[in-house]
Amino acid sequence: MSMRVELDVPKCVASGQCVMAAPDVFDQRDDDGVAILLEEHPGDELLDEVREAVAICPAAAIRLVDQ
Amino acid sequence: MSDALSCPVTGATEPLPEYPLPRAAGCPLAPAPTAQALRAGKPITKVKIWNGSTPWLITRHADQRALLPDSRVSDDDLNPGFPYVNAHRAEIAPVTPRLITNTDAPEHTRLRRTVNGPFVVKRIEKMRAPIQKIVDDLIDEMLAGPNPTDLLKAFALPVPSLVIAELLGVPYDDHDFFQRSSSLVLDGSAAPEDARRASGELVAYLDNLIRQKTATPGKDVLSEMAGRVQAGEMTHAEAVSMGVAMLIAGHETTATMISLGTLALLQHPDQLALLRETDDPKVIANAVDEVLRYLTIVQTGVRRVAKDDIEIGDVVIRKGDGMIFDLHAANWDPEVFPEAERLDLTRPARIHQAFGYGPHQCLGQNLARLELQVVYGTLYRRIPTLRLDAAIEDLEFDHTGTTYGVHGMPVAW
Ligand code: HEM
Ligand code: SF4
Numbered sequence: 001m002s003m004r005v006e007l008d009v010p011k012c013v014a015s016g017q018c019v020m021a022a023p024d025v026f027d028q029r030d031d032d033g034v035a036i037l038l039e040e041h042p043g044d045e046l047l048d049e050v051r052e053a054v055a056i057c058p059a060a061a062i063r064l065v066d067q
Numbered sequence: 068m069s070d071a072l073s074c075p076v077t078g079a080t081e082p083l084p085e086y087p088l089p090r091a092a093g094c095p096l097a098p099a100p101t102a103q104a105l106r107a108g109k110p111i112t113k114v115k116i117w118n119g120s121t122p123w124l125i126t127r128h129a130d131q132r133a134l135l136p137d138s139r140v141s142d143d144d145l146n147p148g149f150p151y152v153n154a155h156r157a158e159i160a161p162v163t164p165r166l167i168t169n170t171d172a173p174e175h176t177r178l179r180r181t182v183n184g185p186f187v188v189k190r191i192e193k194m195r196a197p198i199q200k201i202v203d204d205l206i207d208e209m210l211a212g213p214n215p216t217d218l219l220k221a222f223a224l225p226v227p228s229l230v231i232a233e234l235l236g237v238p239y240d241d242h243d244f245f246q247r248s249s250s251l252v253l254d255g256s257a258a259p260e261d262a263r264r265a266s267g268e269l270v271a272y273l274d275n276l277i278r279q280k281t282a283t284p285g286k287d288v289l290s291e292m293a294g295r296v297q298a299g300e301m302t303h304a305e306a307v308s309m310g311v312a313m314l315i316a317g318h319e320t321t322a323t324m325i326s327l328g329t330l331a332l333l334q335h336p337d338q339l340a341l342l343r344e345t346d347d348p349k350v351i352a353n354a355v356d357e358v359l360r361y362l363t364i365v366q367t368g369v370r371r372v373a374k375d376d377i378e379i380g381d382v383v384i385r386k387g388d389g390m391i392f393d394l395h396a397a398n399w400d401p402e403v404f405p406e407a408e409r410l411d412l413t414r415p416a417r418i419h420q421a422f423g424y425g426p427h428q429c430l431g432q433n434l435a436r437l438e439l440q441v442v443y444g445t446l447y448r449r450i451p452t453l454r455l456d457a458a459i460e461d462l463e464f465d466h467t468g469t470t471y472g473v474h475g476m477p478v479a480w
Contacts, residue, residue, distance in 0.1 A: 013179060014187075015432070016191075016433055028187045029187075030184070055418055058424050058425055060136045
């Protein structure tokens with residue numbers, strides 16, 4: 001069982017909060033700051049950071065799903 | 068009785084409370100007691116504002132998080148029912164150009180992506196060294212100058228103005244002019260005609276500077292916007308208003324977080340000591356978020372209007388109903404922040420809503436955080452004996468502006 005990160009790009013308002021919380025999982029496009037998912041299946045050690053990103057994303061654009 | 072632990076959390080919730088709600092006497096840093104009482108008893112309820120209309124007031128953290136990102140919740144102040152902050156804002160709404168501050172998705176998303184580049188986390192982080200230099204130089208000047216002094220004028224106002232000058236790409240030789248004019252525009256005690264003249268000069272200055280950057284671009288925000296103007300992505304007038312907006316939105320807010328943040332920390336010597344004794348960037352970053360949460364300086368509430376009926380809890384917000392989100396009440400919500408009235412620099416504070424929530428969450432938040440991290444991490448170490456040189460009762464607070472603040476903060480060391 002692993003966890004998968006879903007990023008809803010059209011919803012993203014490019015706030016960069018996910019990059020601040022989980023820099024190994026998210027990055028931002030240079031020109032407009034829209035989020036990029038670096039790691040769709042982050043390791044367990046990164047899950048707390050991803051959960052924080054989910055919690056603080058102002059656009060509610062990130063989901064962590066069990067699969 | 069300035070310690071928030073003994074501040075009232077109850078107030079009259081009948082008849083319809085008038086918003087904005089007053090703070091309690093002797094509790095300058097705590098939210099309005101009625102806002103706290105409403106959060107506990109009537110978390111989504113009607114209030115009365117200046118024009119007699121009765122928008123909903125939303126005070127719980129969870130309800131704000133549910134509603135602010137909802138596409139039925141509109142920031143477009145041309146929609147009937149919009150709960151304007153004051154008569155002036157109501158008057159200018161029809162003649163204000165469409166900006167990120169008054170549009171909804173998809174237009175808001177498009178506009179915001181055109182101005183967001185400079186605020187990308189990695190680019191902001193590159194400003195750490197220049198900001199450290201600005202802060203160090205200002206502290207040198209303050210230590211060489213008169214003691215006591217006004218922390219606001221000597222330090223808190225110049226920091227954000229010099230940082231925004233750096234961000235926009237204002238040449239060094241113009242920094243004095245830029246700093247003097249932008250402080251005059253924001254100084255509540257300046258003569259209105261002086262403030263108006265300074266504001267006109269700033270607009271003319273930015274207008275001209277953007278033209279210069281079109282000819283000889285650098286790596287700054289104005290050059291980037293000049294490029295977008297040339298590419299037809301935004302108009303010259305939009306670029307000028309965006310430059311002015313960044314200056315206005317980022318100056319007083321950050322200055323207040325420096326002055327009132329220092330005041331709050333001076334009142335909590337044990338917490339100030341934590342900050343003075345650490346050089347762990349994570350500890351300093353969390354301290355900044357906790358002070359942001361505790362003070363929540365945007366005091367007029369975030370304003371929105373419903374574009375459709377919205378059911379939430381046992382309430383139905385009807386299409387055309389105004390909504391006001393009281394950020395301070397949400398940031399003191401005990402469901403999310405136990406013992407919220409305690410300033411605790413070690414609590415997990417990151418989920419606060421001092422920068423708002425939803426698509427309009429503060430564009431400059433990453434820059435503001437960085438400035439405050441440098442300031443809080445430097446000022447109290449460089450001047451360990453810093454103290455308030457007045458009784459807190461004698462400070463004059465600004466209860467009417469969008470941002471809470473203090474008119475002058477005498478300090479000595
Ligand atoms: C500690 C300092 C600051 C605080 C507390 C603060 C607070 C806020 C809040 C609460 C909002 C949301 C308004 C809403 O939802 O209607 C906002 C929006 C905004 N802020 Fe800040 N701000 C700060 C610093 C800055 C800085 C440094 C800049 C720019 C350099 C800035 C630029 C903006 C802009 C342009 C918006 C509008 C965003 C939009 O509507 O999409 N702010 N700010
Ligand atoms: S936190 Fe959310 S809105 Fe901000 S960049 Fe990441 S995905 Fe986009």
